[in-house]
Structures are given as structure tokens and as C-alpha cells.
Amino acid sequence: MTDTHLFLDDERGKDFVQYSARMAAAYHQTAHYMTGKPTGPMESLEAALRFAREKKVDAVALTGDILSFPSEAAADWLLERLEKLKADGIPYFFTSGNHDWHYEGWPGSDAAKREEWIPKRLGKLYPENADPLAYSVCVKGVRHLFIDDSIYEILPAQLDFLQKELAFGDPSVVWMHIPPYAPGRGVGFGCGHPAWGAGSDRNWEIERRERWREGGHTQTSFDFYRLLCESPNLLGTFCGHVHSTTLDIVNGKPFVATEANARGAWRLVEFRPMAK
Numbered sequence: 646m647t648d649t650h651l652f653l654d655d656e657r658g659k660d661f662v663q664y665s666a667r668m669a670a671a672y673h674q675t676a677h678y679m680t681g682k683p684t685g686p687m688e689s690l691e692a693a694l695r696f697a698r699e700k701k702v703d704a705v706a707l708t709g710d711i712l713s714f715p716s717e718a719a720a721d722w723l724l725e726r727l728e729k730l731k732a733d734g735i736p737y738f739f740t741s742g743n744h745d746w747h748y749e750g751w752p753g754s755d756a757a758k759r760e761e762w763i764p765k766r767l768g769k770l771y772p773e774n775a776d777p778l779a780y781s782v783c784v785k786g787v788r789h790l791f792i793d794d795s796i797y798e799i800l801p802a803q804l805d806f807l808q809k810e811l812a813f814g815d816p817s818v819v820w821m822h823i824p825p826y827a828p829g830r831g832v833g834f835g836c837g838h839p840a841w842g843a844g845s846d847r848n849w850e851i852e853r854r855e856r857w858r859e860g861g862h863t864q865t866s867f868d869f870y871r872l873l874c875e876s877p878n879l880l881g882t883f884c885g886h887v888h889s890t891t892l893d894i895v896n897g898k899p900f901v902a903t904e905a906n907a908r909g910a911w912r913l914v915e916f917r918p919m920a921k
């Protein structure tokens with residue numbers, strides 16, 4: 646599940662209203678993409694969890710922008726529900742999106758803000774001792790890598806992590822917020838996107854953050870992308886951010902993105918052995 650955009654807040658957030666107001670008013674209610682019925686983020690998240698229970702899934706993966714800003718009230722509300730799910734035998738794995746940790750207009754680079762607000766507000770949503778920037782879990786023989794690309798870029802330690810994890814040779818899947826580049830997709834972002842950078846950044850003033858890097862992606866992000874595309878045991882990537890259901894096949898690998906949860910959607914992913 647992805648991009649729920651929970652906006653609830655309480656008195657603990659009142660000193661931060663100047664940084665949260667725009668996103669607190671976003672994605673409140675939209676029509677369910679199939680039924681047309683109005684649905685809001687909280688109802689939608691509850692419905693997704695009901696679905697997970699009904700289907701008795703092996704795990705729930707949350708790929709970012711579950712919160713619209715780092716609200717303590719929203720993090721607590723979410724944690725309570727996810728912990729109940731875990732107590733019922735369904736583990737959950739969380740990675741951040743570009744809004745989960747972002748107070749718009751808060752000073753500093755996105756990397757610095759992520760480093761500040763994840764531990765302050767979201768730390769409890771990650772597995773114990775997990776590094777929020779990159780951690781892995783094995784579920785029924787599949788290695789799931791949760792990698793935080795919510796600043797649009799990859800850090801050297803995350804590239805090392807991907808290399809080491811893929812070197813185990815297990816069938817592996819990457820879960821992250823922003824989908825990697827797919828030629829022809831028609832967006833100006835994504836890890837490995839050749840045109841990403843200051844020139845393709847349309848929202849930096851609206852989102853009150855530093856503009857994307859002048860000169861485009863670093864070699865680290867390009868190397869990470871290449872590894873995704875070329876590793877035979879990487880089955881595919883599952884992401885959010887784009888608020889629509891998309892499937893791109895890059896070098897034979899599915900790069901999937903899922904509908905925003907505010908529109909009442911989540912996806913069931915099944916991993917099966919390949920017939921020889």
C-alpha cells in the first residue's frame with residue numbers, strides 16, 4: 646500500500662502549522678477509482694488492512710507518503726493499526742516517501758530533513774534496529790529490500806547495500822517510494838532518469854524545498870539504476886509516488902507503481918516459482 650496521505654494532526658503539531666498547512670489540506674477525499682464512491686485516507690487505510698487480513702497475506706509493504714507530513718498524531722494512529730496487524734501475525738515493512746518526513750519550508754536540504762524527521766517522528770514504524778535508509782527482510786524465500794529514495798537520489802551507502810544484498814543470490818525485490826526511470830514514461834524524475842535535475846524540477850517552490858541537483862543524477866544513482874536493471878536475481882521494483890497504477894518493463898523487469906491509497910487502492914502481489 647502506498648501514498649495514503651494521512652493528514653490528521655493534533656495540538657502537538659500546532660507549532661508546525663506553517664510547515665504543514667498546504668499538505669494538511671491535500672488529498673482529503675477523492676472518488677474510489679473503481680466504484681466512484683468518495684473515500685478518505687483513513688477509511689482507505691483501514692480498508693487496505695481489512696483486505697490484508699481477509700487474504701491472510703504474508704506481509705504488508707508500505708512504500709511511502711502514507712503521511713502527508715511528519716505529524717505525531719498520524720504516526721501514532723498508523724502505528725497502532727499496524728501493530729495490531731502484526732499481533733495478528735501479519736508483519737509490516739515501512740519505507741518513507743518525500744512527504745512523510747517533509748515540513749514544507751523547514752530549512753536545510755532534503756537529505757538533512759529526512760535525517761532529522763524520520764528518527765523524530767517515524768522511527769517506530771520501522772522494524773527494530775533497521776536502518777530506515779536501507780534494510781532487508783526475507784519472507785518465504787524472497788529477499789525484500791526496502792530502500793529510501795524519497796530524496797529522488799541514492800546515497801553511496803545505499804548502493805553498497807544493494808550490491809551486498811543482491812550478492813546473496815536470492816530472488817530479490819526492491820520496494821521504494823519513487824519509481825526508477827523507465828524510458829518513455831513521461832515524467833522528469835526517477836532514479837537513473839537522464840533528464841532529472843534542477844531543470845526538470847517543477848515543484849520546488851510549491852513544496853518549499855531546495856531545488857533538485859544542478860547537473861542531474863550523481864554517478865551513485867546511475868550505478869544503482871544499472872544494478873537494478875542488470876541483476877538477474879532482481880525480480881522487479883514496487884513503488885508509489887505517481888498516484889496511478891503503472892507497469893513498465895525495463896530490461897525484462899517489471900517496475901510497478903500503485904494507485905494512491907486516498908483513491909481506495911492497494912495491490913496484492915504474489916510471488917511464485919517460475920516454471921522451468
Ligand SMILES: [Fe+2]
Nearest residue numbers: 710742743886
Ligand atoms: Fe511522493
